[in-house]
Amino acid sequence: MSDSIEFCPEPHARVLTVPAFSDNYLWLIRGADGRQAAVVDPGDAAAIQTVLDSEGLTLAAILLTHHHADHVGGVPALRQAWGCPVFGPRAEAIPGVDHPLDAGDSIRLDALDLQFDVIAVPGHTRGHIAYFTRQLGPDARPALFCGDTLFAGGCGRLFEGTPAQMLDSLDRLAALPGETLVYCAHEYTVSNLTFARAVEPGNQALATRLEQALSRRAEGKATVPGQLAAERATNPFLRADQPSVKAAAAGRLGAAPADTVGSFAAIREWKNVFR
Template sequence: MLNVLTVPAFQDNYLWLIHDGTHAAAVDPGDAEPILAALDAHGLSLAAILLTHHHADHVGGVPALLARHSVPVFGPRNDGIDVVSRTLTGGDQVVLDRPALRLEVIDVPGHTRGHIAYHAPEQGWLFCGDTLFAGGCGRLFEGTPEQMAASLMKLAGLPEQTQVFCAHEYTLSNLRFAAAVEPGNEALQERIRAEQAKRDAGQPTVPTTVGLEKATNPFLRYAEPAIADQMIAAGHVSSREPIAVFAALRAWKNVFR
């Protein structure tokens, strides 16, 4: 039986440990100390490291982990990460013996040029780094709106019950933006109440699910007529063309407060 440990880091990052009670794979360990502490607290041995993209808050802890544990480092072929020992691209698979885990690799450029995500089909888990967030998506630091929209649609095509383990606790701010974009979405209003209750109780809002994101996340709903109407009425875009709406959504989110 596999489980996922949530490991908070920095101000709002989530690092992940996929484990079988004995061996663990660390996902995007931007800081080594919380990972080492979690391994020790749960009696786990690090067996592998999985990286989604090159940003420091996702890879910064790898050298210190490798100094303590000689393990393979899986990561994107096209994102320039020196510590990666086994490079991956879309369509590849990662098969680990310990913990026993099979992951499908999905290319999801947009946030960075070479960003990848890991899908565990047997468990119904998705580790997507900074591509899809609960209620939002990553900034377009290196990619284009077309690339990010296509990447998000790949993830939206996974089974709706798939649990989405994204890398940041941005949910409430993302949902405030979503409410400005789609004020008539009743599922979104219900979600805001539920997620606020979790945060009030000191609980994480992640993982989310693909189905919940499809119902409430404007970056998966950019082709909805109501969103185009709202964006045009607010003066953020003059066209109903879906990619134009998506690009305008991301540009508005960049400055939304």
């Protein structure tokens, strides 16, 4: 791959960042008409409604990645206010979902000129899905809305799935184009990259990325979206097959991991207890 790496890419002009709770990001995606929007994972209805009001937008669709409350808590109020369709994973029982989705489905929102492919990414939860769009308006870069599966510099905890499932899910996301903007659901980047440095102290791209993330946070700026090529270069959970990460896993296990799943599982468990 010859992707150029950008640690702080310019966000899409059509995606609005809506911070919520202590570290969540809810994503509002403007339609091509500039008047309608879709929302991804509205954990907090009031936070979304405030931005809809200030931007003069109507809500045309709700997209959900998984069932956790900080991702779906705002659905009842927004659905009542807007009567819009609610898309979500068929494999999870989420109240309000009237358009259940399976892996390989596509969504077309014609009025907004939006189209998404649905990618199954079980691991954090059993039915977790991600939404991928090849292009958002005139900006040719693809965008991925991946909930709590792939984070900037890290990955979600395995609440319902196995390490093999999560690794498989992350592999599917890692295969997307390098210039893809990764819209994850939490600002965990500095803590993730601090852990990543413990795994791969010799990774120079990772050192540079952590420095840039620290300075952005010091200025009160978001580190999300990131770029997929940057994840491939610095995120240890996409690098479990690399000799450096396997060596770190061996250090934790006291023996070489049997395979890439073993390497992934060892660093995921390490991250759970890393301070």
